[in-house]
Amino acid sequence: KSDHLILDNTSFPADFLWGTATAAYQVEGAYKEDGRGLSIWDTFSHIKGNIKNNDTGDVANDFYHRYKSDIQLMKDLNTKIFRFSISWSRIFPDATGKPNQKGIDFYNKLVDELLANGIQPFATLYHWDLPQYLQDKYKGWESKETSKAFGDYAAYVARNLGDRVKNFFTINEFRTFIELGYGAGVFAPGLKLPEEKLGQVRHNGVLAHGLAVQAIRANSGADVKVGLADNLSIAVPVIENEKNIKAAKIAMREINASYLTVILEGKYTENYLKSFGKNPPKFTEEELKIISSPLDFVGLNVYNPTHLIEAADNKLGYEVIPFAKSFPTTTSKWEYIAPEALYWATKHVKDIWNVKEMYITENGSSSTDERTADNKIYDTDRISFLRNYLTQLQRATSEGVPVKGYFYWSLMDNFEWTSGYSITFGLYNVDFKTQKRFPKLSAEYYKEVATNNKVM
């Protein structure tokens, strides 16, 4: 146990892994190439008014053609892991259910190139780009047919990549694509379903995750590990005293009831089910077993706390404190700058669910990122963001919280969903007219961190 405990306040465990992350629709482009079928994000971004400046992912970073030189950027950063996602509709483009060989070939080439450069591939199966035909045929995640289709797709990927990809994440951020895509209507597919239907969509989502975990295990070797990438809701004790910490732990289970809690516990909390009144989601005990299939690790996307918590003498045992109007954010107005979120997210997950292995699957800052006349980007706010967040991550690992690695979001600026190309998270700036990449000052910073394995 003591080998993992590092006693200074900058160093990470010796085997800690540093990397970067991207997602298929945000970087690949080539949206009609080599037999790729359309996804709900193609449809959604092609409707005028949905995306800032009517940007689309048609070309994006052209990663489909430029992955080799982009892998050199990862190498320049001295990173050893890379998280990318697979475009489901490249592989299963249409309702025939026949796989598209050219689709899987792209990922074969990508994985081989990563390995040849000493970078371990971590593949996410679903980063929100549902094949359009599944939306049309089954109303997408409103149906368990989509959950089953996801299991079949996972099996196919595991059979084809599992000899070289040893780490899989099933689904990225249930909360975002479900609440915003099927609830608020601002993400693809742009639906505004009532709460009782949303409850079913959430259930079908976690069921898909569980089916994929089982499919990956059944279709690859024992050395293949599987988890998910969840943007859990994060309860931060507003003042770090004992009673607030206890209250924040209680809050964590409730505020994550529909996703992480049911996945790790195999049941919905009573409060969550009660909240539906007469129309709870339809599910079986058998499904709860599938949903809670054992995982090898849990990936956490951490940007900001969602709940500031104080202990209270009420039924719940806690109270949610509002964010001050002046609470600092990055250029993304939702992104409160509160580095302790990284500490509390990982600490709670260990303490509540006894999770033995975690990754930070995303963390990063959006900045103004102006390019000078000589193409320098002095993103000093991002460096400060990283130093402060990584200090809190180091605090966690030094206390024995089992975080094995960290993926910065993102390797390079890319299609930031409804914000199009107007919001930038990259360590590399991208000129989307020429597709040239320029390292920001934060790339230099991150390279130092990755090379020295400590907060700099």
Ligand code: GBH
């Ligand atoms: C992650 O989401 C995503 O996994 C990744 O693809 C993305 O690029 C990255 O973060 C940076 O945003 O449109 O105003 O209604 C982080 C959680 C949830 C934050 C949705 C932005 C949009 C709010 N995201 N939210 S809004």
